[in-house]
Amino acid sequence: MDKAVHALDRREAVARLLADRSPDLLVVTGLGSPAYDVMAAGDDDRNFYLWGAMGGAAMVGLGLARAQPGKSVLVVTGDAEAMMGLGALATIAVQKPANLTIAVLDNGHFGETGMQASHTGLGVELDKVAASLGFAWTDRVSDLAGVDALRAKIAALAGAGLAVLRIRAENPPRVLPPRDGVHLKNRFRAALGFATN
Secondary structure, eight states: OOTTTSOBOHHHHHHHHHTTOOTTEEEEEOTTHHHHHHHHHOOOTTEEEOSSOTTOHHHHHHHHHHHOTTSEEEEEEEHHHHHHTHHHHHHHHHHOOTTEEEEEEEOSEETTTTOEEOTGGGTOOHHHHHHHHTOSEEEEEOSHHHHHHHHHHHHTTOSSEEEEEEBOSOOOOOOOOOOOHHHHHHHHHHHTTOOOO
């Protein structure tokens, strides 16, 4: 793995991605580090943090995108979870939601279990996988200018997209989001204007 390619600071990249966030942007996180990174960028009632649902973030994002077609849905997940959910990526490509973006934080390692090399660290290129599945667009982001360009694509509702953010392999201190599933569900529903009972 080329360490120069994995140069983005994960916290800085996620904070930049969510800076000056549109009121219509809904965020779903994969478990572990992506949730900590989104939380570190600033907790928000429009964030839906998944706990213990490895591989489920993309499908939750798809369901949300179909239920809320007028809003942008951003799934922030890791490379290991994206690999676990390759079938989910195929389903997203077939469904073609115009308002769904998958942002994969790719450090080429299994960060939660000891920094072993992951599939992407051994050569799998998730952006090319998504392109072959039929995503409307894919991107590989390795600098903050690329993060800014990604923000513009998300806002434009440019079709189902997947961007791989090439982050450094590091484990910054954890910033834990709320863990109470009922609380997370209710506040997210309230943010969308739905009853919580």
